[in-house]
Amino acid sequence: MPQGNEYTQYNANLQATMTQHAMQYMAWYDAAVVLYALAIAGFVAYWFFRSRGVLGVGLLFTVAGLISQALSLGMRAYYSHHVPWNDLYGSLSMVSLWAVVLFLIFGARFNLWFAAPLVLACTDALLAYAKGWNKGLAPLVPSLQSPWIFIHVPIVLASYAAFLIGFATSVIYLLKKWDEDRAASVPGQSVGAAVAAAERPAWLGWLDIVPSSSRLDVISYRVIAVGEILLTAGIILGGVWAHMAWGSYWQWDPKETAALASWLIYASYLHLHTRPSWRGVRAAWWSILGFVSILFCYFGVNIWISGLHSYK
Amino acid sequence: MSAVQATTSGLDTREHAPRKKAQDSLLEEVLNLLSNVLFPVVIFLIWAALTTIGTIVDQNQPEQHYYDTYPLPIANAIVRLHLTGIYHSVPYISLVVLLLLSMSVCTFRRVIPKRFPKDRPVPIGNFGLHAQADTAQNVDDAAARAQDYFRSRGFTMRTLVQDNARWLFGDRQKWARYGVLVAHLGFAIIAFGVFLGWLRGFSGQVVLYRGESATIDRANLRLTLDKFSADFVPVQTPNGQIYQAQKFQSDVRFADADGATTSARILVNHPHVTTSGVYFYQASYNFAGHLAVTRGGKALALPGTDGKLQPQDAIFLPGTSRAIEYGTLLGPTDPSQTPPGVPMPSRDEYAIWVFHDNIPTTNRPVFLPIGSSLDVGDGYRVTALPPTPSTGLTYRYDPGQGWVAAGCLVLVAGFVMALFFVPVKLYAKISAEGSGAAVEVAATTTKGNAIYEDDFAALREGLRRSLANAT
Numbered sequence A: 001m002p003q004g005n006e007y008t009q010y011n012a013n014l015q016a017t018m019t020q021h022a023m024q025y026m027a028w029y030d031a032a033v034v035l036y037a038l039a040i041a042g043f044v045a046y047w048f049f050r051s052r053g054v055l056g057v058g059l060l061f062t063v064a065g066l067i068s069q070a071l072s073l074g075m076r077a078y079y080s081h082h083v084p085w086n087d088l089y090g091s092l093s094m095v096s097l098w099a100v101v102l103f104l105i106f107g108a109r110f111n112l113w114f115a116a117p118l119v120l121a122c123t124d125a126l127l128a129y130a131k132g133w134n135k136g137l138a139p140l141v142p143s144l145q146s147p148w149i150f151i152h153v154p155i156v157l158a159s160y161a162a163f164l165i166g167f168a169t170s171v172i173y174l175l176k177k178w179d180e181d182r183a184a185s186v187p188g189q190s191v192g193a194a195v196a197a198a199e200r201p202a203w204l205g206w207l208d209i210v211p212s213s214s215r216l217d218v219i220s221y222r223v224i225a226v227g228e229i230l231l232t233a234g235i236i237l238g239g240v241w242a243h244m245a246w247g248s249y250w251q252w253d254p255k256e257t258a259a260l261a262s263w264l265i266y267a268s269y270l271h272l273h274t275r276p277s278w279r280g281v282r283a284a285w286w287s288i289l290g291f292v293s294i295l296f297c298y299f300g301v302n303i304w305i306s307g308l309h310s311y312k
Numbered sequence B: 001m002s003a004v005q006a007t008t009s010g011l012d013t014r015e016h017a018p019r020k021k022a023q024d025s026l027l028e029e030v031l032n033l034l035s036n037v038l039f040p041v042v043i044f045l046i047w048a049a050l051t052t053i054g055t056i057v058d059q060n061q062p063e064q065h066y067y068d069t070y071p072l073p074i075a076n077a078i079v080r081l082h083l084t085g086i087y088h089s090v091p092y093i094s095l096v097v098l099l100l101l102s103m104s105v106c107t108f109r110r111v112i113p114k115r116f117p118k119d120r121p122v123p124i125g126n127f128g129l130h131a132q133a134d135t136a137q138n139v140d141d142a143a144a145r146a147q148d149y150f151r152s153r154g155f156t157m158r159t160l161v162q163d164n165a166r167w168l169f170g171d172r173q174k175w176a177r178y179g180v181l182v183a184h185l186g187f188a189i190i191a192f193g194v195f196l197g198w199l200r201g202f203s204g205q206v207v208l209y210r211g212e213s214a215t216i217d218r219a220n221l222r223l224t225l226d227k228f229s230a231d232f233v234p235v236q237t238p239n240g241q242i243y244q245a246q247k248f249q250s251d252v253r254f255a256d257a258d259g260a261t262t263s264a265r266i267l268v269n270h271p272h273v274t275t276s277g278v279y280f281y282q283a284s285y286n287f288a289g290h291l292a293v294t295r296g297g298k299a300l301a302l303p304g305t306d307g308k309l310q311p312q313d314a315i316f317l318p319g320t321s322r323a324i325e326y327g328t329l330l331g332p333t334d335p336s337q338t339p340p341g342v343p344m345p346s347r348d349e350y351a352i353w354v355f356h357d358n359i360p361t362t363n364r365p366v367f368l369p370i371g372s373s374l375d376v377g378d379g380y381r382v383t384a385l386p387p388t389p390s391t392g393l394t395y396r397y398d399p400g401q402g403w404v405a406a407g408c409l410v411l412v413a414g415f416v417m418a419l420f421f422v423p424v425k426l427y428a429k430i431s432a433e434g435s436g437a438a439v440e441v442a443a444t445t446t447k448g449n450a451i452y453e454d455d456f457a458a459l460r461e462g463l464r465r466s467l468a469n470a471t
């Protein structure tokens, strides 16, 4: 290596300060994990007390968690001189950041706060899990040195986050539908008698603050539509980047193909949703299937399958 | 002959009449199948399933690879079902063709009639969302008032007088109804672009050693590598220090058919585009070993001494049973070859093996620093010269990519139109009731009732208020 190489210098600085910086950004990271956990507690309390004050506490902790997580990502970017989502650790953290941001937006738009414990439990679990993948700071490999890393990656990660919220609302849909059917059926009558016989467990009392299942179905649809548009845009912008970096806009790389499979599953969802008979329960299961495919596309491909996208 | 024909055709008419009908209905059935939304959904799912298999099972490997990777029955299944090259297989491509076919049929038989319903009187009570408001005003006043109110709520209104009643038809965000068509058109344009690229495009790879030239006939270009350079940085990992590539750069001269030359610097993420639209990408690199052989102080031009030695290449020394096998380059020029945890030599050196009668003469490789030489017996000496860099460039010409890009934009635009906006169609019937009038309203959306329930409730209340205010 040529002496006095700028990268040597860069790396020397990096190594010297890394441990110290890593401790700083990890402190904010840990704080975010705890704050989100407190937020979950707040939102669970809201399930039972249903007062705006309790809701406010949950929201406060959520926003605090968001800020500290953003600080952690920002510091990581600052110390490494590049985007923080260049490896699995950074991207997992980014997904959960997006999930919280999108949830706050959808929550305000559709009054989705009842879904907060489920959504935040997922994001907090992602965050806690991501920690194990933190390999420290490293310079970017040449193929990642491109402005497209600012665009393609966050958009795809945002689509995952939207699908996560769609998954949560679909799961709650199934619970709510079960609860509605249970309430509608009269014991002794053949239809739904078995369902009715099963009394609703007390901890599911919060289903009373959940809007009707038909509304939830529409909300899931709208959230998933946002996710699908983001995924479409993300795949396309990835194609633009691949065109610059790899010599072809489509390489049949495992990440590309897995994303295509997810895209197709959600495209089926949107098509099926145009038919009344496929809205509701079937659509909810479809959304859960879609989310499983997203998990495969994200974890399955990153961790088990090697390809051009293997950035752990 | 003509008589026979006449008879036959006479027969035909009678016999064919029912058969023709049967054919019609078969065609009808096929068209119905193609225009059913479940059809693309099934295709999407097959497509997704094949794609997932392709994601999990390595593609385009030699058969042996599958037998090495999977247990025998699975490997057999993969090989026999031709799951080794899914993406370019006929069934896979047929799925897209089927989708295009079904999309075209669907557009005319389903999307257009269903999405753009005609303005005509309909039984209001049959709609999921319907309501009635009574007023003391006469029919004309009530109709005018209702129309004004709907307009104020963002509907474009049309009127019709029929059966002693006044009908109002309204649309909100009607343009968004075209979203489906736009999205589908986008998909068709992408498919066309991909097809065009496949039909008229080309791509390939060239490997050039420094100073070397190559001609790419299809592009009518001759290119020469003037220089290649690579940068690496040491990175601390839990398993020790590794060297990560930081930059690869090829300085290339292009000469076209007319002899005009241009120079280009090609880096990862910074391809070069020629005036004829051919893209050149930095794809790979190599540092080949360079060994010189002398005998009795005289240089020998032996096969393998031209500076392009790859791992396991051998130089056979004439008149002896001796050979030199090239191993690898170690050192700062290409530190990525240094195994983790092993200190990197401060100068470049080659790891080589010297063989005598097919047996290595040492039990460890010989490390030969650049510039130094080694006596290999029988009067032969081998000298390490600096490695020769080479670059691997990918080139591609794709006349379809503009179409693909345009199709992508259209697809996203269609998605946004179709998914973000809720077009609503309103039907209102104003008829005389007692001394006043009854206003019946119904609404439909392209996405079911639930999505518009709250707005419809507000619309109904607003209508009632506006009718009441008038009196």
Ligand code: HEM
Residues within 6 Å of the ligand: A267, A270, A271, A273, A274, B034, B035, B036, B037, B039, B040, B098, B099, B100, B102, B103, B104, B106, B110, B111, B114, B115, B179, B180, B183, B184, B187, B411, B414, B415, B418, B419, B446, B447
């Ligand atoms: C892969 C390419 C395709 C894309 C990107 C696509 C996209 C879309 C979008 C965005 C919608 C609007 C959904 C909504 O408003 O909720 C839609 C609806 C629809 N699509 Fe597709 N589609 C594709 C292929 C097909 C095919 C092959 C068919 C053939 C039958 C089809 C039939 C339909 C129908 C029937 C509707 C609903 C129309 C209605 O109910 O008013 N689509 N599509």
